[in-house]
Amino acid sequence: MSVAEHNLTDRITYDDLYRRWEQNNWSATAIDLTEDRAGWAALSDIQRDSALWIYSMFFFGEDSVADNLSPYIDAAPKEEQKYFLATQQVDEARHAIFFHRFFKEVIGAGEDVATTLASTEKHLGWGYRKVFERLDRMAAELRQDKSLPKFAQAITLYHLIVEATMAQPGQHFIEDFFIKQGGMPGFSSGMENISRDEQRHIGFGVKVLNELLRESDECKAAVDELLAEVMQWTSSVFIPPNWNREYTRCYGFELEDIGEWGMRAIEQKWRAVGYPIEEMPPGVFPMDMSIPHRERASRMIQMTEGGVIGEPGIRPDASPQTQGLYFDLIGRMVHTEVVNGGGPFKVQWRFSDAEPWHLIVDNGSTRAAGGEVAAPDVTLESSWMDFIEMSKGAVAPPKALLQRRLKVSGGPRNLLRFRKLLA
Incomplete structure (x- = not known):
């Protein structure tokens, strides 16, 4: 972490974050959505279908x-953190009320919160559901630990x-379109407020993690574990x-625009935390950091x-x-x-x-290539699927071994090294 980034994180105080919340309070029920009905009707069929897909993710989230x-409030170690998280819970409820109003009054999907919320279910994809199922489990874990x-x-x-990886990139492009288009002023106003709130929330998260990771290697290891678990789902969220x-x-x-913007933003956030992606263990963000953000995004999409990668059960190309x-x-x-100092270690997949x-x-270093390699240390045979x-x-x-869908050969020592290699 650079001195400038370190100083910037230290200059953000919990008092300041709370003060911003008071200064930027807004009312989800006061926003006038009257003109938005005509704006919604003026959208093309594909624009309305797309909007339902995107807005459903926001509302459910x-x-x-x-x-x-x-x-989170109970587990926060500092009183100032508890106070801010309490304001954040108010924010999230306000955001949900805003989307409920939009779904009910503009889209015409349901009457009460339960029915408008139920209308989002069919629009939520596999990756999105996996992340939010994990959020549910995390809340339960935090109550116990x-x-x-x-x-x-x-x-x-x-x-x-x-917030930073999933919500912010989508907000950026939606907000930009409707501000320029001008057809839904109420929605644009609400999204502008939500975006400002989310920026404040992300700033809080960056500050908390900066403090925790500076103080504890155990916290850093826990973050690594969580990222390795969850990042495998995020590439499938915006499909x-x-x-x-x-x-x-x-x-x-x-x-690719969403992916590029998201890649750049999340890299900046982790750098601000003081834990750059380049310093994380293999497998957390296994990307070529030397190539442009757009190329990284394009590869993940491909x-x-x-x-x-992503959802199981799909026949892979x-x-x-x-x-x-x-x-x-x-x-x-x-x-x-x-395998350092042990000579080249060769793995063959057939x-x-x-x-x-x-x-x-x-x-x-590692080198992957198509074809056969002479004298492999470990060989794995299966179908590509x-x-x-x-x-x-x-x-x-x-289970695949028992069902003879996987065959593995190599000496015991090499098999042990292979397991550690990709642990």
Whole structure:
């Protein structure tokens, strides 16, 4: 963390964050949505379908975090943090009320909160559901375990993943479109207020994590564990139904625009925390940090659409391009220190329905390539589909071995090293 970033984080005080909350209070019930009805009717069919998809994620999310914030308040170690989190719970309830009003008064979806909220369910995708199911479990865990490492995990999940990684990029593009278009002034006003609130929340999360991670390696390890668990789902959050790219194009942006903006934003947030992505263990953010943010986003989108990361049960693409992207990802997840000083360690994958690939780990570096490698230390044989399902956690390797869907060969010592290599 640079001196400038360190000083900036220290200059943000909990008193200041609370003061901003008082200064920027707003009323979800006072916003006039009358003109928005005509603006909604003027949208094209695909724009309304897209809006329902995007707004459903916001509405469901605001309701969920409002429900789940209480244990955060109880677990916060400082009184100032408890006070701020109490204001944040008010914010999230206010945001949910705003979206409820929009769904009821503009879209015409339901009457009370329960029915408008129920209308969002069919628009929520696999990745989104996985993250919010984890948020539910995190709240339950935090009620039982108020330790600092668990609190660090909870703040990471809520403030750095849900708000900074998932919500903020979508807010950016939606807000930009409707401010320029001018057809829904009430919605634009509400989103502007919500965006300002979320910025304050994220600032709080960055400050808390900066303090916790500076003081405790145990907190840092807990954050690593949480990120490794959850980041596998986030690439699937902003997938439009049936991969219909018109869902974003109709509002003037591409999936890659959202991904690029999100990649840049989250990198900045972790740098502000004082824990740059480059310093995290392999497997947390296994991306080539030397390439532009847009290229990183494009690769993640290609792999998600190709079915090699994200939702299980999708037949994965076996093209050389997709395999190459995926094995590059695997190479960046390797704990190279496991084989340091032991000469090159070679892993061979053979697939019944795709081309073979191999990985060489040597002297702190990795190299993945298509084809066979001479004298591999470990060889794995399966179908490409089964391999990807095991990688996603949908099929347990021991079960695949028993069912003869996976064959592994190599000496006991090499097999142990292989397990540690990708632990």
